[in-house]
Amino acid sequence: MKDGVNRQILLVEKPTGKLAPQHFKMTESAIPEPRDGEALLRVRYISLDAANRAWMHGATYRAAVEANTVMAGGGIAEVVSSRAPGLAPGDLVFGDTGWQDYAAVPARHLTKLPKVEPMTHLLSVYGIAGLTAYFGLLDVGKAKAGETVVVSAAAGSVGSIVGQIAGIKGCRVVGIAGGKDKCGWLTSELGFDAAVDYKDGAVFKALKAAAPDGVDVYFDNVGGDILEACLAQMNNHGRIACCGAISQYDGVPSAAGPRGVPGLIVVKRLTMQGFIVMDYMERRNEALRDLQSWVGSGKLKVQEDVIEGLQNTPQALIGLLAGENRGKRMVKV
Amino acid sequence: MKDGVNRQILLVEKPTGKLAPQHFKMTESAIPEPRDGEALLRVRYISLDAANRAWMHGATYRAAVEANTVMAGGGIAEVVSSRAPGLAPGDLVFGDTGWQDYAAVPARHLTKLPKVEPMTHLLSVYGIAGLTAYFGLLDVGKAKAGETVVVSAAAGSVGSIVGQIAGIKGCRVVGIAGGKDKCGWLTSELGFDAAVDYKDGAVFKALKAAAPDGVDVYFDNVGGDILEACLAQMNNHGRIACCGAISQYDGVPSAAGPRGVPGLIVVKRLTMQGFIVMDYMERRNEALRDLQSWVGSGKLKVQEDVIEGLQNTPQALIGLLAGENRGKRMVKV
Numbered sequence: 001m002k003d004g005v006n007r008q009i010l011l012v013e014k015p016t017g018k019l020a021p022q023h024f025k026m027t028e029s030a031i032p033e034p035r036d037g038e039a040l041l042r043v044r045y046i047s048l049d050a051a052n053r054a055w056m057h058g059a060t061y062r063a064a065v066e067a068n069t070v071m072a073g074g075g076i077a078e079v080v081s082s083r084a085p086g087l088a089p090g091d092l093v094f095g096d097t098g099w100q101d102y103a104a105v106p107a108r109h110l111t112k113l114p115k116v117e118p119m120t121h122l123l124s125v126y127g128i129a130g131l132t133a134y135f136g137l138l139d140v141g142k143a144k145a146g147e148t149v150v151v152s153a154a155a156g157s158v159g160s161i162v163g164q165i166a167g168i169k170g171c172r173v174v175g176i177a178g179g180k181d182k183c184g185w186l187t188s189e190l191g192f193d194a195a196v197d198y199k200d201g202a203v204f205k206a207l208k209a210a211a212p213d214g215v216d217v218y219f220d221n222v223g224g225d226i227l228e229a230c231l232a233q234m235n236n237h238g239r240i241a242c243c244g245a246i247s248q249y250d251g252v253p254s255a256a257g258p259r260g261v262p263g264l265i266v267v268k269r270l271t272m273q274g275f276i277v278m279d280y281m282e283r284r285n286e287a288l289r290d291l292q293s294w295v296g297s298g299k300l301k302v303q304e305d306v307i308e309g310l311q312n313t314p315q316a317l318i319g320l321l322a323g324e325n326r327g328k329r330m331v332k333v
Numbered sequence: 334m335k336d337g338v339n340r341q342i343l344l345v346e347k348p349t350g351k352l353a354p355q356h357f358k359m360t361e362s363a364i365p366e367p368r369d370g371e372a373l374l375r376v377r378y379i380s381l382d383a384a385n386r387a388w389m390h391g392a393t394y395r396a397a398v399e400a401n402t403v404m405a406g407g408g409i410a411e412v413v414s415s416r417a418p419g420l421a422p423g424d425l426v427f428g429d430t431g432w433q434d435y436a437a438v439p440a441r442h443l444t445k446l447p448k449v450e451p452m453t454h455l456l457s458v459y460g461i462a463g464l465t466a467y468f469g470l471l472d473v474g475k476a477k478a479g480e481t482v483v484v485s486a487a488a489g490s491v492g493s494i495v496g497q498i499a500g501i502k503g504c505r506v507v508g509i510a511g512g513k514d515k516c517g518w519l520t521s522e523l524g525f526d527a528a529v530d531y532k533d534g535a536v537f538k539a540l541k542a543a544a545p546d547g548v549d550v551y552f553d554n555v556g557g558d559i560l561e562a563c564l565a566q567m568n569n570h571g572r573i574a575c576c577g578a579i580s581q582y583d584g585v586p587s588a589a590g591p592r593g594v595p596g597l598i599v600v601k602r603l604t605m606q607g608f609i610v611m612d613y614m615e616r617r618n619e620a621l622r623d624l625q626s627w628v629g630s631g632k633l634k635v636q637e638d639v640i641e642g643l644q645n646t647p648q649a650l651i652g653l654l655a656g657e658n659r660g661k662r663m664v665k666v
Contacts, residue, residue, distance in 0.1 A: 061600055263586070
């Protein structure tokens with residue numbers, strides 16, 4: 001990094017099909033001056049999330065990202081200087097820093113973080129991923145001991161934690177992931193009871209074999225065909241926690257939803273519930289207590305996939321959308 | 334009716350497309366003898382429900398109806414003779430009597446009914462229709478004063494009650510129905526705030542105009558395109574009570590579900606929940622108390638559509654599926 005320079009990655013064009021390197025460009029600008037109420041941040045780790053791609057489609061739970069602006073993204077950063085009460089140089093914060101070395105951000109949009117070793121856990125198990133898994137599985141999905149839980153994108157940042165928490169809670173756990181390696185890792189390393197390789201065709205059949213008593217909770221990260229296959233396997237009074245729809249993000253949104261909606265929802269009295277982890281922030285400490293205890297006792301393994309260098313952030317997201325990561329992917333700036 | 338003869342309507346062929354008169358045949362057989370634990374019933378009113386058609390597709394929350402058997406259907410009947418404790422000649426019961434004059438039914442499948450005037454209210458407002466509307470709107474949909482409630486098949490047996498209860502609870506009520514006459518009836522007679530005629534094209538636009546603040550609760554009786562249009566209008570944290578999918582019953586089940594599943598469910602944190610009124614039978618008296626008080630005070634109008642003659646039951650169902658009824662349709666045997 002050059003002194004006094006702020007490297008920034010811009011989204012130069014909104015993709016209509018698949019996301020590609022040419023949709024981004026790196027530029028340099030001056031390090032910004034914080035205004036009243038803002039802190040100047042030095043970005044340390046940028047979080048890569050499938051939702052980053054969804055933001056390009058239009059407004060969601062946040063404004064759309066627009067062409068020719070710094071690409072949005074959450075990250076861990078260190079306060080360099082502050083014009084906001086309650087923030088001092090050296091403090092660690094989480095916020096939407098964007099893909100750049102430095103950002104001036106209003107303090108009200110920042111969450112102060114404790115010092116944790118390794119710091120990266122603040123983006124994985126103690127960050128959005130861990131909290132999403134925790135509240136999605138237990139509060140939305142209402143998973144109970146003895147039930148069968150299925151999670152898709154099971155080798156990803158959220159899915160890998162969902163499956164392990166379900167195991168800790170005494171559920172039978174089935175992960176759906178792409179490829180033999182990931183599936184083997186889920187069962188041998190993370191303690192999943194079974195794994196279904198969606199790249200191996202016939203998800204429906206494989207799922208039926210892996211969940212012979214049907215599915216009580218489906219934690220859906222992907223939508224599309226896999227949601228359709230799971231709907232068919234749900235037990236009466238089953239719950240589907242709708243966390244994301246990765247299969248729909250990178251390309252043209254599909255023209256139709258899954259079969260079985262609403263027919264199977266009625267007949268089986270299913271509940272499909274969408275959620276956003278931000279709605280649970282008041283109950284954050286409740287989750288962190290449990291997560292810390294499970295990590296501390298070795299019951300919950302934390303898998304991180306750290307890529308070095310701001311310049312590699314676009315490729316890191318493109319690769320994440322193609323499913324090349326295991327666990328929480330982030331970029332060390 | 335001839336003495337000693339039991340007229341029965343058989344489903345002679347399961348329809349693959351639209352239901353038509355030739356799928357049924359009337360026959361005559363002997364009046365059955367009740368076995369131990371059964372009661373012999375004289376059927377008085379047969380309930381017509383869109384679900385009757387759905388049962389022909391296969392097993393749902395009940396076994397499928399099969400070709401060359403008496404067509405299944407709920408009804409009010411009088412006990413003629415009984416070989417079951419707790420049931421005596423003259424008692425009134427509700428059960429799956431099928432489309433026939435007489436039925437021998439195990440007592441454990443029958444619900445004893447109070448004497449009510451008119452008796453038909455036991456199939457409409459105090460029967461499945463009223464209970465479905467009550468629990469679907471208040472327990473599943475969690476409608477609260479000040480919210481906007483939309484109901485489809487609004488002029489039907491359930492929809493017409495849903496909208497009126499929502500009004501009683503202080504909600505803004507929008508009904509979706511087919512045709513100007515029905516829509517006019519909803520607003521002028523039943524007190525709906527607005528009505529959308531789905532036969533008039535552009536449901537999406539009309540719905541937006543009728544629910545300018547968005548939709549908090551959508552009570553879905555139809556599925557398909559109308560569910561898709563409502564999904565797009567839902568407010569954050571909105572609830573969709575999935576009661577039925579009439580649009581999908583009479584013909585080949587559609588190859589895809591509504592767009593926006595699960596994308597909009599996630600982003601807007603929606604809950605879609607299916608339910609079957611049978612799951613609420615323990616709480617039946619709670620609903621009946623409210624319904625009786627509203628009917629008694631004139632706040633809730635009961636609309637019934639009674640067709641005379643067992644022989645007209647097939648056409649009554651075919652017509653119901655085409656949307657020709659207002660309120661609860663039944664056949665007086």
